[in-house]
Amino acid sequence: MGPAMGLTWTRVPPPAFARLGQEGWPLADYLLREVEGPLTLHQQRDHARRCAALRALMESSLRPRVAHQSLRRFDNVLAQLPRLAPKRALVPEDAPPGPDAACLEPMAHPADPDQAAIIGVIDHAIPFAHPLLTTATGHSRVAAVWMMDGPARDRRPDIPFGQELRGTMIDALRRAGDEDAPYRACGLLDPGGDMALARAASHGAAVATIAAGQAPGDPAGRAHPVIGVSLPRFALADTSGSLGALFIKAAVIFVISRARMLAREMSQRAGRRVRPPLVVNLSLGVTGGAQDGSGMIARLQDAIAGAVQPDLGPVHFVLPTGNACQDRLNGQLQAGEWIHWQILPDDPTPSAIEIWAPPGGQIPRLSLRPPGGEDLPIPLEKPGMVRLADRQGPEVARAVLQHRGQNSGYCLTLIVPPTLPSAQGEPWAPAGLWSLTLSEGSASPCRLAIGRDDRLPGTGGRGRQSRLVEAGYDARDVSGRWQGADPVPPGTIIRRNGTVNxxxxxxxxxxxxxxxxxxxxxxxxxxxxxxxxxxxxxxxxxxxxxxxxxxxxxxxxxxxxxxxxxxxxxxxxxxxxxxxxxxxxxxxxxxxxxxxxxxxxxxxxxxxxxxxxxxxxxxxx
Structure with missing residues (x-):
């Protein structure tokens, strides 16, 4: 099943809203397909087995309370995996047990375990057999990699889907003069699959080699074993992050789990306890979501970095600030103010904007006006969902009110259907300038954050990014140069400060x-x-x-x-x-x-x- 399935505007019953919990990105509930009728006995058994595998992974790496919360939030996505993931990535019930392979060959272990640091990379299409990730002897420096949408070849107690490879397994698959041999042997180049590793380049190749690539003859490379997770294409095709964050969370836990496994292997070789530090790179980002550290990715990484991890030294997470400074996706709206929201034509994906009220428990009150239409007040007095329709009756948008995170106030998310519907009879929205008006007396200032909806190369995404439009906003100064940080006072609703990932x-x-x-x-x-x-x-x-x-x-x-x-x-x-x-x-x-x-x-x-x-x-x- 291709990534387009996760990008279709579908009619979802209101109760589905609650299943991702208070922190869930509401768009996920609209992108996930509902199971038609009750699950069959076989589907129930598969779902229980995947939950058990994920639970084993989480409980081996995290404190019980964090593991339980993580599993609960991931449960809905696991239930939908047969509709999201390629069938070949789902571990069949009769798959043979996976080998208990070592992480690295002896010649690939750090020469001095006290002078080593593990590097983790979470991305897409990571070429784990790349020469820059090998030693002078030709052995893999990649201790473990989870190809999430790779064809499942064996069954492991803590891998619910995809395929895991260890360094010794990668080495066994190499063939002289054929760099693609490991990928071909794993089925990653089979026709009908993702074929991401058959391309000339990828985001994951660039990130992994910058973070950990060394010339094979450089002895410094052995000091930095690598643990990777290649995220599934179907989760990244939707750049809003509505599905991707849940897979990233599982990826973070896998990296911690395998880093601990590698550390124990290093300790066994050294004949004493070794606790190598770990640096994890996540070069992915979104524009919507909490900005106070209460989002699920930030909270998980803070919890791991702030605690002493068994078998490991200090753990650090490195992320980019993002590329959205000039995209007009961020703003501050005061009570009584209004702003245009431009939604582009020929967009087959939903568009979404978040209105974050300040902490204090007040609900933001505003109205939405479609192009050429009339103001549609949003009648939400408590968390829930409402459909907005014009006088002719068709649904033009949906509004979801949540109290998200620990420190944030209420968040109102407006979701507008595609301007290019996938089929006749599907909901659609007019392209053009929509208007948002924050009512007099409403909680303010409210932060505006438009969800990311662009196209990530190599993932098959089809979105077209919406943006804010304000008459008095100038992206460039009088000399024609792009403007940087906001002046004090800003003077406009659109802001460049706060555009961080x-x-x-x-x-x-x-x-x-x-x-x-x-x-x-x-x-x-x-x-x-x-x-x-x-x-x-x-x-x-x-x-x-x-x-x-x-x-x-x-x-x-x-x-x-x-x-x-x-x-x-x-x-x-x-x-x-x-x-x-x-x-x-x-x-x-x-x-x-x-x-x-x-x-x-x-x-x-x-x-x-x-x-x-x-x-x-x-x-x-």
Missing amino acids: SYATGRLQIRVGSTMAHPAGAVAHWSGLLADGAAGDVTAPSERSASLAGMAVPGMRGAGLGRLSGTSLSAPQMTRWLAARLAAGQRFDGRADLATHRGSGDTVVHDLGLPDLPWRSGLGG
């Missing part, structure tokens, strides 16, 4: 913004900004200059290079930098401490400068 709003996550190599340290105009206008906790160059975007990054195979751009490439530079320092024995107490260790006594955002990579990045010179 919503996954990266935790207390302990390291947030990385993008800069240009020329002039050195100049912040890229699209790089997401924190609430105070800062470019991140750290910045790193991902662009050569304002006139030449991007940097050279490895493709799927050998010496092939491509060119990519964005904060997704800045974050793994920080991951690489931090892993090297941790392996050398340095320790970091928090974000502010990072600036000190880079040679500064203040907390001003510093740029890492040109990266030291085993290929020519195209940033220097």
Whole structure:
């Protein structure tokens, strides 16, 4: 089943809204297909087995309370997997048990376990057999990888779908002169599958090699074993994150589980207890969601980073600030104000905007006006869902009111159906300028956050991004240059401050913004900004200059290079930098401490400068 299935506007009964819990992104309930009639006995057995596998993974890595909450939120998606995932990724009941393989061959283990740091990478289409992820002896440095939408070949007690490979298994599949042999042997290049690894390049290839790639002859590579999770395409095709966040959560838990397994293996070889540090890179992001650290990804990563992990040293999570600074997806609306919301034509996906009331328990009160229509007040007095219809009767939008997170106030989400319906009779919305008006006397100021709805290359997504439109807003200054942080006072409803990736709003996550190599340290105009206008906790160059975007990054195979751009490439530079320092024995107490260790006594955002990579990045010179 292709990713388009998860992008269809469907009529879902109101009770479905509650199943993802208070923190659930409401759009997920509209994207998930309902099971037609009761589950068959076979479907019930499969569902119970997947839940048991996920429970085993979570309980082996997390505290019981966190594990229980994680499983409860993931349960609905597990139930829908037969409708979302390719059939080949679902572990059949009669699959043989998976081998209890070692993580790494002896020659691939760190030469000195006390001078090592594990690198975790969560992305899509990670080429785990890439030469830059091998040692001088040709052994894999990838200790474990979970290909979530890969064909299931065996059954493991803690893998509910997809395929896991360990380093020793990857080595056994290699064939001289054939880089694709491991992928072919695993069925990842079979016709009818995702075929992401058959492409010349991928987002995951760039991120993984920047974070952990080393020339095979460089002995430093052995100090950094790699654990990867390749997320399923169907979860990333919907860039709003409504489904992806749940798979990311499972990926984080897998990385912790296998890092602990590798640490125990290292301890056994050393004949003493070894607790290597771990740096996890997540170069993905969304624009909707809580900005106070109460989202599910931020809370999970903060809980892991803030606790002592069995078998592991310090755990750090590195995320990009995002690329949405100039996309007009963020704003602050006062009571009595209104703003246009432009929804594009020929969009086969829903569009969504969140209205976040300030903490304090007041419900935001507003009305929505379709193009050429009349104001439609939103009659929600308590959490729930309501359908909005015009005088002619057709449904034009749905509104969902939630009290989301721990620190946030009420969030009202408006979801508008596609402007290009998938079939005759399906709900559709007119393209053009819609209007949002915050009523006089309503809770304010309210934060506006439009959900991401663009197209991620290689995933088959088909969305067209909506945006805010305000007559007095200028994206460029009088000289024609892009504007950076908001002035004080801002003077407009649309804001650039606060455009940070919503996954990266935790207390302990390291947030990385993008800069240009020329002039050195100049912040890229699209790089997401924190609430105070800062470019991140750290910045790193991902662009050569304002006139030449991007940097050279490895493709799927050998010496092939491509060119990519964005904060997704800045974050793994920080991951690489931090892993090297941790392996050398340095320790970091928090974000502010990072600036000190880079040679500064203040907390001003510093740029890492040109990266030291085993290929020519195209940033220097």
